[in-house]
Amino acid sequence: MDEGLRSELSKQGIFTVKMQELLQWGYNTSRKNSIWPLQFGLACCAIEMIATSMARYDLARFGAEIFRPSPRQADLMIVAGTVTKKMAPQVVRLFNQMPEPKYVIAMGACAISGGPFKQGYNVLKGIDRFIPVDVHIPGCPPRPEALLHAFMTLQRKIDSDLLTGPNRARHLDSEICGEYPLPTFGEHDLEPAFNPEVWHPPVIVRE
Amino acid sequence: MPEYSPYLFLAVFFAVALGFGLLPLGLARLWAHKFSPAKPGPQKNAIYECGLEAKGETPIQFKSEYYLYAIMFLVFDVEILFLLPFAVAFLQLPLGASIAMLVFVLLIVEGLIWAWMKGILDWT
Numbered sequence: 001m002d003e004g005l006r007s008e009l010s011k012q013g014i015f016t017v018k019m020q021e022l023l024q025w026g027y028n029t030s031r032k033n034s035i036w037p038l039q040f041g042l043a044c045c046a047i048e049m050i051a052t053s054m055a056r057y058d059l060a061r062f063g064a065e066i067f068r069p070s071p072r073q074a075d076l077m078i079v080a081g082t083v084t085k086k087m088a089p090q091v092v093r094l095f096n097q098m099p100e101p102k103y104v105i106a107m108g109a110c111a112i113s114g115g116p117f118k119q120g121y122n123v124l125k126g127i128d129r130f131i132p133v134d135v136h137i138p139g140c141p142p143r144p145e146a147l148l149h150a151f152m153t154l155q156r157k158i159d160s161d162l163l164t165g166p167n168r169a170r171h172l173d174s175e176i177c178g179e180y181p182l183p184t185f186g187e188h189d190l191e192p193a194f195n196p197e198v199w200h201p202p203v204i205v206r207e
Numbered sequence: 208m209p210e211y212s213p214y215l216f217l218a219v220f221f222a223v224a225l226g227f228g229l230l231p232l233g234l235a236r237l238w239a240h241k242f243s244p245a246k247p248g249p250q251k252n253a254i255y256e257c258g259l260e261a262k263g264e265t266p267i268q269f270k271s272e273y274y275l276y277a278i279m280f281l282v283f284d285v286e287i288l289f290l291l292p293f294a295v296a297f298l299q300l301p302l303g304a305s306i307a308m309l310v311f312v313l314l315i316v317e318g319l320i321w322a323w324m325k326g327i328l329d330w331t
Contacts, residue, residue, distance in 0.1 A: 070255060090258030096250040097258075100243070163242055171243065178246035 024163045031075075031101070032158040035151070038074035039067035040094065043081025045108040045141040052144040062151050071097040076154070078147075079133075082110035082117060083124040085190050089182050095131045096179040101171035103158070105150050106133045109140045116140070129194035131180050132170070275327050282318045 006016055017025075041049060053059045053067060068074040071094050083091055095102065106127050109115030114125035127133060134157055135150045142150075161169035170176055180198070183190035194201070239245060254261035293300075293308050300308075322328060 072255060093250060093260075094258040096248065097253070097255055099251070100246055171246070174244035174246075177248070179248040179250050182250070 020163060024161075027163065028159050028161055032155040033063040035062070035064040035076045035103070035154070035158075036066045036068050036074050037064055037076040037078050038071055038094065038098065039069045040077060041080045042083060042087065042091075043108075043110065045080035045111070048141045048144055049078055049080045049107065049147060052147045057144040057148060059148070059151070062148070062155065064151060071095075072099065074098055075101060076103045076105065077131075078105045078107050079111040079127045080107045081141075082115065083127050084122050085124055086122070086185070088124045088127070088130060088190055089184065091127060092130050092180055092182050096182075100178050101169065102178075103135075103154055104131055104133045105135045105137065105147075105154060107137050107147060107150070108142055109138060112136045112138065124190070126199075129199045130183060131195075132198045275322065275325075278318065279322055279327065282315055282322070286312070286315050 001016060009016055041047075051057060053065055059065050064076070071077075075098065077091075077095055077098065079091065095104065104127070106112045110117060110123065111127050112133075114120075114123050117123035118125055124130075128136070135153050137146050137150045139146050161172075163169075163172065171178070180195060181192075183192060185191075254265060256262075289308070289311065297305075
C-alpha cells in the first residue's frame with residue numbers, strides 16, 4: 001500500500017497498519033508496561049529503590065512493582081549500589097541467569113562509575129564494563145524521581161524495539177549470546193578487567 | 208428440532224477446553240520460532256543460588272526412620288478422630304456398633320503393638 005492511499009484512507013477515518021507493525025506495537029506495549037525488576041540491592045541506592053516501590057512514589061504505576069527474588073522471573077536488573085570487585089562475578093551471573101528479554105538500569109554514581117570509591121582498589125568502576133547497561137542514572141543516591149525517570153526512559157527504549165531487521169532488539173537476535181563472560185578474581189584485579197564486547201576504555205586525547 | 212446426543216456437549220466442551228489451553232501455547236511457540244530465538248546457556252540453565260555457584264548435591268538425604276513417627280502419629284490421630292464421636296454417642300449405640308468399633312480399635316492397636324515391639328516407643 002502506498003503512502004498516498006494510506007493518508008487518503010486515514011482522512012476518511014480508516015486507519016491501516018502493517019501486520020508487523022501491529023505485532024511490534026502489541027509486543028512492545030505489553031512488555032514495557034509489565035517490567036518485573038530483580039529484587040537486588042547492593043548498597044544505599046537500594047533504600048531509594050525500596051522507597052520508589054512504596055506508596056509515596058508508587059512504581060506500580062509503571063507496572064513494575066513486582067520485585068522478584070529470583071532471576072528466573074525478572075526482566076530488569078536495577079544495579080542499585082556499589083559493585084565491589086568481589087561482588088561483580090555474582091552480579092554478572094545473576095544477569096546471565098535472567099531470561100530474555102532483560103534490561104539493566106545502573107543506579108547511582110557507584111554503579112555507573114565507581115562513584116566516591118573510584119580511586120579505591122576494590123570497587124568496580126562501573127557495571128557497564130561487564131554487562132550491557134540500558135539506562136544510567138547519576139546521583140548519590142539518585143532520588144526516587146530519578147529512578148522513575150529511568151523507568152520511563154527504559155519504557156521508551158522498549159517501545160522503540162524492532163521485531164526484525166539488522167537493528168532488531170538484542171534478545172531477538174540469535175547471533176547475540178544471552179550470557180556474558182564471568183570475570184574471575186585475578187592477582188590484582190578482575191580478569192578480564194572489562195568485557196570488550198560491551199565496553200571500551202575511553203581514549204584520552206591530550207593536546 | 209434435530210436429535211442431539213446428550214453427551215455431544217461434553218465433546219464440544221472438551222474440544223474447546225483443549226483449544227483454550229493449546230492455542231496460547233501454540234502461538235507462543237510460533238512467536239518463538241518466528242521472532243524470538245531461545246538462548247539457553249550453561250549459566251542460565253544452572254541451579255539458581257543468589258548469584259553464587261551451587262555447591263553440593265540438590266537431593267538431600269533424609270533419615271528414612273522418620274516414617275515410623277509418621278505411622279505412630281497416624282495411629283493416634285485416627286484413633287482420636289473416631290473414638291471421640293464414639294464416646295459421645297456411646298449410650299445410644301446398639302451392640303453391633305460397639306463391637307464394630309472394638310474391632311476397629313483392635314486394628315489400630317495392632318499397629319501400636321507392632322511399633323512397641325519394634326522398640327520405637329523407647330525415647331532415649
